[in-house]
Amino acid sequence: xxxxxxxxxxxxxxxxxxxxxxxxxxxxxxxxxxxxxxxxxxxxxxxxxxxxxxxxxxxxxxxxxxxxxxxxxxxxxxxxxxxxxxxxxxxxxxxxxxxxxxxxxxxxxxxxxxxxxxxxxxxxxxxxxxxxxxxxxxxxxxxxxxxxxxxxxxxxxxxxxxxxxxxxxxxxxxxxxxxxxxxxxxxxxxxxxxxxxxxxxxxxxxxxxxxxxxxxxxxxxxxxxxxxxxxxxxxxxxxxxxxxxxxxxxxxxxxxxxxxxxxxxxxxxxxxxxxxxxxxxxxxxxxxxxxxxxxxxxxxxxxxxxxxxxxxxxxxxxxxxxxxxxxxxxxxx
Amino acid sequence: xxxxxxxxxxxxxxxxxxxxxxxxxxxxxxxxxxxxxxxxxxxxxxxxxxxxxxxxxxxxxxxxxxxxxxxxxxxxxxxxxxxxxxxxxxxxxxxxxxxxxxxxxxxxxxxxxxxxxxxxxxxxxxxxxxxxxxxxxxxxxxxxxxxxxxxxxxxxxxxxxxxxxxxxxxxxxxxxxxxxxxxxxxxxxxxxxxxxxxxxxxxxxxxxxxxxxxxxxxxxxxxxxxxxxxxxxxxxxxxxxxxxxxxxxxxxxxxxxxxxxxxxxxxxxxxxxxxxxxxxxxxxxxxxxxxxxxxxxxxxxxxxxxxxx
Numbered sequence: 001x002x003x004x005x006x007x008x009x010x011x012x013x014x015x016x017x018x019x020x021x022x023x024x025x026x027x028x029x030x031x032x033x034x035x036x037x038x039x040x041x042x043x044x045x046x047x048x049x050x051x052x053x054x055x056x057x058x059x060x061x062x063x064x065x066x067x068x069x070x071x072x073x074x075x076x077x078x079x080x081x082x083x084x085x086x087x088x089x090x091x092x093x094x095x096x097x098x099x100x101x102x103x104x105x106x107x108x109x110x111x112x113x114x115x116x117x118x119x120x121x122x123x124x125x126x127x128x129x130x131x132x133x134x135x136x137x138x139x140x141x142x143x144x145x146x147x148x149x150x151x152x153x154x155x156x157x158x159x160x161x162x163x164x165x166x167x168x169x170x171x172x173x174x175x176x177x178x179x180x181x182x183x184x185x186x187x188x189x190x191x192x193x194x195x196x197x198x199x200x201x202x203x204x205x206x207x208x209x210x211x212x213x214x215x216x217x218x219x220x221x222x223x224x225x226x227x228x229x230x231x232x233x234x235x236x237x238x239x240x241x242x243x244x245x246x247x248x249x250x251x252x253x254x255x256x257x258x259x260x261x262x263x264x265x266x267x268x269x270x271x272x273x274x275x276x277x278x279x280x281x282x283x284x285x286x287x288x289x290x291x292x293x294x295x296x297x298x299x300x301x302x303x304x305x306x307x308x309x310x311x312x313x314x315x316x317x318x319x320x321x322x323x324x325x326x327x328x329x330x331x332x333x
Numbered sequence: 334x335x336x337x338x339x340x341x342x343x344x345x346x347x348x349x350x351x352x353x354x355x356x357x358x359x360x361x362x363x364x365x366x367x368x369x370x371x372x373x374x375x376x377x378x379x380x381x382x383x384x385x386x387x388x389x390x391x392x393x394x395x396x397x398x399x400x401x402x403x404x405x406x407x408x409x410x411x412x413x414x415x416x417x418x419x420x421x422x423x424x425x426x427x428x429x430x431x432x433x434x435x436x437x438x439x440x441x442x443x444x445x446x447x448x449x450x451x452x453x454x455x456x457x458x459x460x461x462x463x464x465x466x467x468x469x470x471x472x473x474x475x476x477x478x479x480x481x482x483x484x485x486x487x488x489x490x491x492x493x494x495x496x497x498x499x500x501x502x503x504x505x506x507x508x509x510x511x512x513x514x515x516x517x518x519x520x521x522x523x524x525x526x527x528x529x530x531x532x533x534x535x536x537x538x539x540x541x542x543x544x545x546x547x548x549x550x551x552x553x554x555x556x557x558x559x560x561x562x563x564x565x566x567x568x569x570x571x572x573x574x575x576x577x578x579x580x581x582x583x584x585x586x587x588x589x590x591x592x593x594x595x596x597x598x599x600x601x602x603x604x605x606x607x608x609x610x611x612x613x614x615x616x617x618x619x620x621x622x623x624x625x626x627x628x629x630x631x632x633x634x635x636x637x638x639x640x641x642x
Contacts, residue, residue, distance in 0.1 A: 120472040124495060128444050128471075131437035135613070137604065138441070138450045144605040145598045149591035155606075160613040161437075162429035184494030185433060281458040288454045296449040297458040303444075303470040 024048040025322045027065045027090075028055070028083075030072050040311040043067075047318060061085065065318060068092060068099075075099040080107060088321045090314055094118055094174070094301075095251055096331050097224040112317040115329030116173045117309040118301040123177030125300035126219055126249045129273030130166075130182075132294045133245050134159045139291035159243070159270070162186040167215030169208060169231065170222025170250065171197055178219055190214055193222070208232060212240040217247065224251035234259040243270040249300050252278040261286050264293060275300045334373050336382040339401055343621035347377065350629065357382075366391045375399060375628055380561075380608065381590065383407030389416065397631045399624045402611075403427060403484075405641060406534040406561060413642050420642040421627040425483060426619040427611035432487035434610050435559045438583030439476070439492075439527055441604045442555050443469040448601045472496050477525030479518060479541065480532025480560070481507055488529055500525055503532075518542075522549035527557060534561035544569045547579055555581040559610050562588040571596050574603060585610050 027047040043049060050059050052066075064087045068075070075089060077100060086109055089099060094114045104111050132138050135158040143155055166182050168175045168191040179189045179202060190203040192211040197204070205211040208231045212218055218240060222228055232246060232255040240246070246269065248255050257278045263269040264287065271292035277283050280298055287293050316328045334354045335347070347353045354373070359365040366388075373392050376384050379401040386409045389395060397419040398408055405422055413420050441447055445468045452458060476492045478485045478501045489499045489512060500513035502521040507514075515521035518541055522528050528550050532538055542556065542565040550556060556579065558565055567588040573579040574597065581602035587593050590608055597603050611620065626638045 120496075121470060124440060124471045125444060128437070128440035128446050131433060132441060132446055132450075135434055135437055135609065137434075137437050137606065138447045140606045140609055141441075141447045141604050142451075144593055144607050147595075149593065149607045153591075155609055155612065157612050157614045157617060158609065160430055160615040161433040181491075181494045184491045185436075186429060281461070283453055283458065294446065294450050295453040296446065297453055299449055299468070303468050305470040305473075 021048055025065070025318075026050060026059065026063055027067050027318060028052050028060070028063045030066050030068045030075070031070060032073055035069060035072075040307075040314060042311060042315060046315060064088065065090065065321060067314065067318070070098075072098065075104070077103050080104070080109070088112065088317075090317050090321075091331075092310060092314055094122075095224060097251060099331075101331065110321075110327065111331045112313075112327055112329050113331050114310050115313045117313045118306050119173040119177045121303050121306045122174045122221065122249050122300045123181055125275060125296075126174075126178050126221065126247055126273075127181050129247050129249070129275065129294055129296070130217060130219070130245070131161055133247070133271040133273045133292060134161050134164070136291060138294050142291075163188070164216045165190065165214060166217045166219060167191065167205070167211040168202075169193075169211065169218060169220045169254070170228075171200065171202075172222070174221045174249070175219075176200075178221060187217075208236050209239055212236045212244070215240065216243065217245045219247040220250045220254040222250055222254065224253055229253050230256040232256065232260075234263070237263045237269055240269065242268055245269075245271045245273070247273040249275045252276040252280065257284065264290060334369075334375070335377040336384075336388075337379050339377065339379060340617050340621060342618055343377075343401060343624060346621055346625045347628075350625065351375070370394070375631070377401060377624055377628075378407055380404055380407070384413070384418075385409050386412050389413065389418065397421070397628065399627045399631075401620055401624050404534060404561060406563075410642055418642070419631060419637060419640060421623075421637055421639050422641055423620040423623045424639055426623060427616050428483045428487050430613050430616045431484050431559055431610040432491055434585060434606075435484075435488045435529055435531070435557055435583075436491050438557050438559070438585065438604055438606070439529075439555070440471055442557075442581045442583045442602065443471045443474070443527075445601065447604055473498075474526040475500060475524070477501065477515070477521040477528045478512075479503075479521065479528070479530050481510065481512070482531070482533070484559070485529075485531040488531060497527075518546050519549045522546045522554065523551075525550075526553070527555045529557040530560040530564045532560060532564070534563055539563050540566045542566065542570070544573075547573045550579060552578055553580045555579075555583070557583045559585045562586045562590060567594065574600055 024047050027049055029049055029051050060082055062085050063083055064085050067090045069092050089111045091113045096113050099111055140155045162185050164187050166187045166189055168178055171191045171193045183189055192205045192208055261284045273294040275296045276298055313328055320327050334356055336356050371394055374394050374396045376398045383400055384398045389412050395418055400422045403422050403424045472495045474497055476497045476499055481501045481503045502515050502518050571594045583604045585606040586608055593605055630637050
């Protein structure tokens with residue numbers, strides 16, 4: 001999504017420019033002023049969209065639904081205080097770490113996320129990153145484009161993907177989709193999760209440390225919570241070992257980024273594929289020189305297909321809410 | 334005697350057991366061959382060089398050609414058969430690696446992985462410069478495979494886990510296979526999103542990817558080549574990519590390795606790899622063990638491990 005800097009009044013979101021049809025239910029849009037991406041095109045057909053940043057204060061009193069587009073500013077108690085009639089916060093991401101969930105629960109406000117709209121795309125991306133790191137796809141592509149093949153000869157050998165022990169941290173929709181894919185590569189899947197899932201055929205480990213001790217690769221795709229902050233820390237990296245590879249398609253802070261950089265620079269970790277970082281868009285510069293690292297700008301989900309599915313989930317949740325029917329993807333915390 | 338440079342592990346293993354001559358490091362090849370013509374009994378080749386008719390003629394005592402590859406296009410098989418020269422290759426041990434890489438190429442091209450990595454490393458993300466984030470979804474795309482041998486099947490198995498419908502072209506339809514068969518490559522190309530070359534290189538399959546096939550694949554189609562460079566009419570491929578008539582390509586092999594057409598270097602919808610299909614520590618070791626194992630079996634008059642001729 002294009003990010004434009006501004007220091008005047010926030011640019012209007014086109015979908016809310018004309019205030020919409022009066023007869024439709026009202027949905028407030030919550031965004032950073034710099035976010036000017038095009039909104040889900042079908043939304044105005046079903047709802048009257050009001051931009052939180054520009055609409056009349058009187059509208060905030062009666063609004064029962066907020067849609068976060070984003071990534072948006074945090075949903076804090078102070079923020080929630082402005083909306084006495086609020087009953088639902090609809091998020092357009094899978095991760096809801098920007099929402100104060102206990103506070104919402106206390107106020108009887110339900111929160112929904114993107115559900116499984118992104119599961120496949122994120123899973124595909126995690127596998128893409130893993131193959132890239134182990135087989136040096138991006139690094140070898142750079143080598144060819146630099147004209148090095150005729151001059152320096154064959155590219156150094158990579159590491160085999162098939163058969164690797166892959167430890168998945170978080171076996172939700174995304175983790176399960178990753179497991180299905182990598183199982184077809186002959187990888188040995190194991191996992192750690194809040195709760196064991198006995199219906200699945202993979203070995204379960206109670207802690208990230210135990211998982212790391214029994215894996216060649218760790219894939220972080222769990223929710224970011226107080227418990228999972230820096231779940232992949234120095235101890236886990238040590239146990240994972242010098243050939244170990246870390247893939248992060250969850251949230252930057254699942255990994256202790258400072259430690260990760262140091263382990264990689266010392267050669268104490270085999271490699272990393274990262275789509276998320278602790279302080280986006282800042283990426284530790286030291287990583288730029290490493291060929292065993294693949295970096296991407298938080299783009300695991302952005303394909304036209306998943307944006308379409310996301311729109312369906314967002315509209316589905318809002319329609320269900322206004323009709324008093326069961327929601328599609330409520331976040332149960 | 335080894336023709337091309339080979340992996341140190343293999344060189345060491347060969348030197349332990351045999352008197353090894355490395356043809357590629359000999360200054361005057363013709364002179365070397367004529368002075369050693371009566372002593373060379375085995376040749377170890379690979380994807381780059383093997384034993385063509387000319388070489389076979391210069392080595393009257395040649396008994397076996399053991400290739401450090403599964404591809405046999407650099408060996409004159411007919412001549413070997415005629416002269417009773419045994420030929421072995423390295424099937425199966427590299428199937429997984431090549432299939433893994435084929436998927437890696439598909440994902441990297443559709444999800445613009447290399448481009449994303451370049452974007453981050455250039456510092457542009459930090460500067461807030463927008464990035465064209467609308468990439469193509471991979472899951473669910475139709476994958477068309479040319480050649481449903483060991484490698485083709487392994488690719489199909491992996492792609493199926495991404496809910497990709499599989500279709501294929503082969504010399505003949507394979508019984509008991511659930512994938513959709515197409516009687517021609519053009520037909521296959523017209524009906525798939527991603528076309529993968531996974532067949533052997535023979536005189537019949539040279540330039541199997543030509544202008545007609547590329548046109549059928551079209552501006553939204555992606556070509557993946559993990560076979561041999563000559564499978565593709567490279568000049569046609571390059572102009573199709575440069576002109577936008579083909580959606581993208583993931584290439585591990587080229588017409589004239591290690592030379593890659595430079596027009597491709599500035600394209601964002603291609604991924605270019607230096608023939609690393611079987612390039613992992615694990616697999617090269619297994620391949621080397623097979624080469625040595627075949628040679629040892631031959632000289633001990635035991636059955637060859639992976640004979641072709």
